[in-house]
Amino acid sequence: MKRNILIHPDPRLKKVCAPVADLSDELRKLADDMLETMYDAPGIGLAAPQIGVLDRLIVMDCIKEEGETPRPLIMFNPEVIASSDETNVYEEGCLSIPEQFAEVTRPKVVDVTWMDRDGNLQKETFDGLWATCVQHEIDHLNGKLFIDYLKPLKRQMITRKMQKLKREQARA
Ligand code: NI
Numbered sequence: 001m002k003r004n005i006l007i008h009p010d011p012r013l014k015k016v017c018a019p020v021a022d023l024s025d026e027l028r029k030l031a032d033d034m035l036e037t038m039y040d041a042p043g044i045g046l047a048a049p050q051i052g053v054l055d056r057l058i059v060m061d062c063i064k065e066e067g068e069t070p071r072p073l074i075m076f077n078p079e080v081i082a083s084s085d086e087t088n089v090y091e092e093g094c095l096s097i098p099e100q101f102a103e104v105t106r107p108k109v110v111d112v113t114w115m116d117r118d119g120n121l122q123k124e125t126f127d128g129l130w131a132t133c134v135q136h137e138i139d140h141l142n143g144k145l146f147i148d149y150l151k152p153l154k155r156q157m158i159t160r161k162m163q164k165l166k167r168e169q170a171r172a
Pocket of ligand 1: 093094095096136137140
């Protein structure tokens with residue numbers, strides 16, 4: 001089932017999310033719904049707070065090429081345990097901040113641990129776009145958005161655009 005994506009500014013996007021203690025069918029359903037919502041948007045990552053659920057859960061799939069095998073990842077309690085000194089700059093966007101993009105600098109390579117859909121602990125090294133995406137999504141679980149890396153003026157400009165968008169949506 002597709003879920004509704006919250007648009008910034010929203011207090012739920014500023015909250016630190018709670019760790020997931022025990023996997024349940026409800027949480028698996030939530031994760032599946034998030035993947036469906038992400039693919040439909042379309043996007044390459046989505047965090048639970050973006051659909052108003054304050055649990056430490058993200059989904060992502062950075063395979064964008066037509067014809068390539070999709071690689072949906074469901075990550076409960078994801079955690080960056082090591083980051084490279086080398087950095088990477090990507091033009092980032094966010095499904096909660098539609099049609100706004102800005103360059104963000106982050107570590108190029110990160111080691112991440114998480115619990116998968118079956119409750120198994122996983123560990124993987126991510127590079128390039130995957131590394132940027134997983135860091136962006138984990139930020140969401142700590143109430144942080146990519147625009148928080150920008151200069152205040154640019155951030156305020158984007159926030160005002162989003163407030164206007166939300167007013168227009170409310171009227172429609
Ligand atoms: Ni985002």
